[in-house]
Amino acid sequence: MGGYVVRRLLLTIPIxxxxxxxxxxxxxxxxxxxxxxxxxxxxxxxxxxxxxxxxGFDQPYVVQFFKWLFNxxxxxxxxxxxxxxxxxxxxxxxxxxxxxxxxxxxxxxxxFGSLFGFVAGYFQNSWIDKLASMLSIFGVSxxxxxxxxxxxxxxxxxxxxxxxxGGGPTGSDGWQWDWxxxxxxxxxxxxLSVIPTGIISRTVRAVVAETLAxxxxxxxxxxxxxxxxVFRHVVKNAAPTALAVMGLQLGYLMGGSILVETxxxxxxxxxxxxxxxFQRDMPLLQGSIWVLALFFxxxxxxxxxxxxxxxxxxxxx
Amino acid sequence: MDFGSLAPATRLRRAALALxxxxxxxxxxxxxxxxxLRIGMTAGDIPLTHGQPDQGYEGNRFSGIPIYDSLxxxxxxxxxxxxxxxxxxxxxxxxxxxxxxxxxxxxREGVEFHDGTPVNADAIVWNVDKVLNSEAxxxxxxxxxxxxxxxxxxxxxxxxxxxxVELVTSEPDAFLPFNLTNLFIxxxxxxxxxxxxxxxxxxxATRSQQAWTEFAAHAVGSGPFKxxxxxxxxxxxxxxxxxxxxxxxxxxxxRVVLLPLPEANARTAALLSGQVDWIEAPAxxxxxxxxxRGFKIYSNTQPHLWPWQFSxxxxxxxxxxxxxxxxxxxxxxxxxxxxxxGYMVExxxxxxxGSPWRGEPEFQISYDPDRAREMMEEAGFGPDNPVKVxxxxxxxxxxxxxxxxxxxxxxxxxxxxxxxxxxxxxxxxTLFTNWRLGARDPAxxxxxxxxxxxxxxxxxxxxxxxxxxxxxxxxxxNWGYFSTPEVEELAREARNAFEPAALDEAAAKLHAAIVxxxxxxxxxxxxxxxxxxxxxxxxxxxxxxxxxxxxxSMED
Numbered sequence: 028m029g030g031y032v033v034r035r036l037l038l039t040i041p042i043x044x045x046x047x048x049x050x051x052x053x054x055x056x057x058x059x060x061x062x063x064x065x066x067x068x069x070x071x072x073x074x075x076x077x078x079x080x081x082x083g084f085d086q087p088y089v090v091q092f093f094k095w096l097f098n099x100x101x102x103x104x105x106x107x108x109x110x111x112x113x114x115x116x117x118x119x120x121x122x123x124x125x126x127x128x129x130x131x132x133x134x135x136x137x138x139f140g141s142l143f144g145f146v147a148g149y150f151q152n153s154w155i156d157k158l159a160s161m162l163s164i165f166g167v168s169x170x171x172x173x174x175x176x177x178x179x180x181x182x183x184x185x186x187x188x189x190x191x192x193g194g195g196p197t198g199s200d201g202w203q204w205d206w207x208x209x210x211x212x213x214x215x216x217x218x219l220s221v222i223p224t225g226i227i228s229r230t231v232r233a234v235v236a237e238t239l240a241x242x243x244x245x246x247x248x249x250x251x252x253x254x255x256x257v258f259r260h261v262v263k264n265a266a267p268t269a270l271a272v273m274g275l276q277l278g279y280l281m282g283g284s285i286l287v288e289t290x291x292x293x294x295x296x297x298x299x300x301x302x303x304x305f306q307r308d309m310p311l312l313q314g315s316i317w318v319l320a321l322f323f324x325x326x327x328x329x330x331x332x333x334x335x336x337x338x339x340x341x342x343x344x
Numbered sequence: 345m346d347f348g349s350l351a352p353a354t355r356l357r358r359a360a361l362a363l364x365x366x367x368x369x370x371x372x373x374x375x376x377x378x379x380x381l382r383i384g385m386t387a388g389d390i391p392l393t394h395g396q397p398d399q400g401y402e403g404n405r406f407s408g409i410p411i412y413d414s415l416x417x418x419x420x421x422x423x424x425x426x427x428x429x430x431x432x433x434x435x436x437x438x439x440x441x442x443x444x445x446x447x448x449x450x451x452r453e454g455v456e457f458h459d460g461t462p463v464n465a466d467a468i469v470w471n472v473d474k475v476l477n478s479e480a481x482x483x484x485x486x487x488x489x490x491x492x493x494x495x496x497x498x499x500x501x502x503x504x505x506x507x508x509v510e511l512v513t514s515e516p517d518a519f520l521p522f523n524l525t526n527l528f529i530x531x532x533x534x535x536x537x538x539x540x541x542x543x544x545x546x547x548x549a550t551r552s553q554q555a556w557t558e559f560a561a562h563a564v565g566s567g568p569f570k571x572x573x574x575x576x577x578x579x580x581x582x583x584x585x586x587x588x589x590x591x592x593x594x595x596x597x598x599r600v601v602l603l604p605l606p607e608a609n610a611r612t613a614a615l616l617s618g619q620v621d622w623i624e625a626p627a628x629x630x631x632x633x634x635x636x637r638g639f640k641i642y643s644n645t646q647p648h649l650w651p652w653q654f655s656x657x658x659x660x661x662x663x664x665x666x667x668x669x670x671x672x673x674x675x676x677x678x679x680x681x682x683x684x685x686g687y688m689v690e691x692x693x694x695x696x697x698g699s700p701w702r703g704e705p706e707f708q709i710s711y712d713p714d715r716a717r718e719m720m721e722e723a724g725f726g727p728d729n730p731v732k733v734x735x736x737x738x739x740x741x742x743x744x745x746x747x748x749x750x751x752x753x754x755x756x757x758x759x760x761x762x763x764x765x766x767x768x769x770x771x772x773x774t775l776f777t778n779w780r781l782g783a784r785d786p787a788x789x790x791x792x793x794x795x796x797x798x799x800x801x802x803x804x805x806x807x808x809x810x811x812x813x814x815x816x817x818x819x820x821x822n823w824g825y826f827s828t829p830e831v832e833e834l835a836r837e838a839r840n841a842f843e844p845a846a847l848d849e850a851a852a853k854l855h856a857a858i859v860x861x862x863x864x865x866x867x868x869x870x871x872x873x874x875x876x877x878x879x880x881x882x883x884x885x886x887x888x889x890x891x892x893x894x895x896x897s898m899e900d
Binding site for chain 2 (some may be wrong): 067120179198199307326
C-alpha cells in the first residue's frame with residue numbers, strides 16, 4: 028500500500044508541472060493587456076511600454092514562466108497587478124467562501140435530490156414520479172443566472188425577505204454561522220443547488236428502481252416485512268451511489284460558479300476569476316487557476332488512495 | 345419611592361438597574377443617530393485605497409477624494425456650471441515669472457493627516473517622489489500608471505520651506521493645476537511605519553511593495569473621511585473625519601459603505617431591496633421601475649465626449665473637411681437622445697455653450713441633412729457613389745454608454761448622406777490598446793475612425809492630446825494624426841496662458857478652431873445617471889465626474 032501511495036504521489040508532480048504550464052500558456056495566449064488594471068485609457072503608449080518593462084512583461088515567455096514556477100513552488104504565487112495583494116491570500120479567502128457555499132448547496136442538493144429520487148423511484152410511473160422527474164429535469168436544464176435573478180427579484184426586491192447581494196453584513200470577513208450571515212447564503216445556495224438536486228435525483232431514482240426490481244426485495248416482502256422496512260433496505264442499497272454523486276458535485280461546485288457568484292456578488296473563486304479575467308490580472312488568474320487545478324488533483328489523489336484502501340484490486344492494477 | 349429608605353446594597357442595585365434601563369433606552373437612540381450611506385459602485389473591485397485609485401474616475405470619486413486631499417481640488421459644490429478648481433492643500437499657486445517650468449505652491453497650515461502628523465512640504469515632495477523618483481524608497485511602480493498618465497509634464501518637487509513647495513514641469517504647462525487634482529497626498533509617516541514593520545531581510549523594493557499593500561488596507565490621508573475597514577473585493581467602510589480642516593466639508597453622515605456591484609441588474613436589485621441607498625449608472629430600462637419605487641434619479645452633463653475620432657492618414661476619406669462636417673450635420677442627435685431615454689447631452693463640440701472653454705466656432709453643428717448632402721455632393725459623393733468608412737468600436741466599456749445601438753443609429757443616420765459605414769467591433773481593452781497605437785498601426789486594421797469615449801476634464805485631456813503633433817502615438821492619444829498649424833499655435837498659447845482668465849480665453853479659441861476643423865464626429869456627452877434613496881438629502885450632482893459625499897445627509 029505504501030508503495031502505491033508513493034507512486035501515486037510521484038505521479039502528481041508531472042501533473043502539477045503540466046497544469047502550471049497549461050495555466051501559464053492559457054493566460055498569456057489569450058488576448059488583452061496585462062496592465063489594463065493599472066493603466067487608464069488616457070495613458071500613452073510610451074508610458075505603457077515603461078510599465079511593461081517595470082513589470083517584466085517584456086521578458087521572454089520562457090523566462091517569465093520559470094521565474095513564476097520557481098516562486099510558486101516555494102508558495103509564492105506573486106502579487107496581483109491590480110491590487111498589489113499576495114495572490115495566495117486572495118485565492119485562499121475566495122476558496123473558503125466558495126467551499127462554504129458549495130457545502131450548503133451540496134447538502135441542499137443531496138437532501139432534495141435524494142428525497143425526489145427515492146420518492147420517484149419508489150412510486151414509479153405515478154404522478155409523484157412524474158412531478159419529481161419534472162422537477163429534476165427543471166433543475167438540470169434551468170440556466171443558473173436566470174434562476175438567480177428571478178429569486179432576487181422575488182425574495183429581495185419584492186418581498187424584502189433576503190439580501191440581494193454580498194457575502195455577509197460586513198462582507199465575508201468575520202463569518203459566523205448565524206442568521207445575520209446565513210441569510211446572505213440562502214439565495215445563492217438554492218440557485219447553485221438546483222443542478223446537484225437534478226443530477227442526484229435522476230441517479231437515485233434509477234438506483235432505487237433497479238434495487239426494487241431485484242429478487243431480494245420480493246424475498247423481503249414474502250417474509251412479511253412492511254413497506255417501511257423494505258424502503259429502509261432500498262435506501263441502504265442506494266445510499267452509496269447517492270453519496271458518490273454528491274462527492275463529485277461538491278468537487279464541481281468548489282470550483283465556484285462564475286455566473287452565480289457574479290449575480291450574487293458572492294466573494295468566491297468564481298467571482299475572483301471573473302474579476303481577474305476582466306482586469307487581465309495575469310498573476311491572479313494564473314495563481315487562481317493553478318490552485319484550483321491542484322485542488323482537483325489532490326481530490327483525485329485522495330479518492331484514488333481511498334479506493335485502493337477499500338478495494339485492494341485497484342492497487343494491484 | 346424613597347431611595348433613602350433602602351439599604352445601601354439595594355440602593356446600589358436599583359441605581360445600577362436604573363442606569364442599565366436608561367442606557368438601554370438611550371442606546372437605540374444613539375445607534376439610530378449613526379447614519380450610514382451605502383453605495384453600489386459599478387467597479388468590479390474596491391478602487392485602490394493607497395492614494396492613487398484605479399477603476400477610472402470612479403476610483404477618484406469614491407476612494408480618492410473622500411479619503412485624501414490634493415493640492416488643488418475640484419469645486420463640487422454646485423451643478424449649474426462646469427466644475428472649476430478651488431484651493432485644496434495649497435492655498436495659492438503661481439508660476440515662476442522667469443522660468444515657466446517652475447511653480448510655487450503655498451500650503452495650507454494646520455492640516456493634519458488622520459494619524460495626526462502634519463501635511464507639510466516634506467509630505468508633498470514625498471508624494472511626488474512616490475511616482476516620479478525611482479530612487480526613493482516609497483517609489484511605487486503600481487501607482488505610476490494611474491498617476492503619470494494624468495500628470496504628463498510634472499517632473500519633480502522641491503521643498504522651499506515647511507509650507508512652500510516648488511513643482512517642476514518638463515515644459516511650460518498652464519494645465520498643471522488641473523493635473524494635480526489627481527495626485528492624492530498620503531501620510532509618509534504611516535507608510536514608514538508599515539515599511540519598518542516589514543522583514544528587514546527582504547530587498548528594498550519588496551519591502552516598499554509590502555508597505556504599500558499594508559498602507560492600502562489602513563490608508564491614512566487627510567480627507568473628510570477616514571478608512572475604517574477594508575474587506576478586499578467586498579466592502580470599503582469610511583468613517584467621518586470630524587476634524588476635517590474645511591468646515592463646509594465636514595461629513596454629515598457617520599459612515600459610508602462602498603460595495604462593488606459591476607452587474608447592472610445586481611445593482612438595481614440591491615437598491616430595490618434596500619441593501620444600498622445609492623447606485624451608480626442604473627440600467628436605462630430599469631429607471632422607470634426605480635423611479636416608481638420612490639428613488640430619485642440624478643444626472644448632469646459630464647466632462648465627457650462620445651465621438652468618432654477621424655483618421656487623417658493618407659487615403660482616409662476624412663481628410664476632406666467637407667466630408668467631416670457633412671457627417672456632423674447629418675446626425676440626428678435629438679432622436680439619438682430620445683432613443684437613450686434622454687440620458688445624454690447632444691454634442692456640438694467638446695465643450696457646450698456655458699463652458700468657459702466653448703469659444704465661438706464658425707462651424708455650427710446642428711441637424712441639417714440637406715446641407716450635409718450638398719457638401720457631400722461637392723466632395724464628389726452621391727447616392728450611387730457613397731463614401732466608405734470603417735469605424736472601430738467596442739461592445740461595451742467604461743464611458744462608452746451603449747456603443748452598439750448608438751453606432752448602429754449613427755450608421756443608419758449617415759447612410760442618408762452617402763456615408764456607408766462598416767463597424768469593426770472589438771473588445772474594449774483591445775480597442776483602447778489600439779487607440780494608443782494610432783491609425784497607422786496594423787492594429788487599426790484599415791479603420792479610418794475610432795470610437796473611444798474620453799474624459800474632457802481640462803484643456804489638455806479635452807483637446808491637446810487629440811489635436812497636436814506632440815500627441816501623435818505613441819506619445820499620447822492623437823490616434824488620427826490630426827494637426828494644423830493654427831491649432832498647434834493656439835495649443836501652444838493655451839499651455840502658456842498662466843492667468844486663469846487668459847487660460848479660459850486661449851482654451852476657448854483653441855476649442856473654436858478644433859470645432860471648425862472638425863476632427864471628430866461629435867455625438868454625445870454622458871450625464872452620469874445615479875439612483876439615490878429619498879432618505880439622502882443635500883445631493884449636488886456637479887458637472888463633473890466626481891461628487892462630494894461629505895455634504896450629504898441622511899434620514900435615520
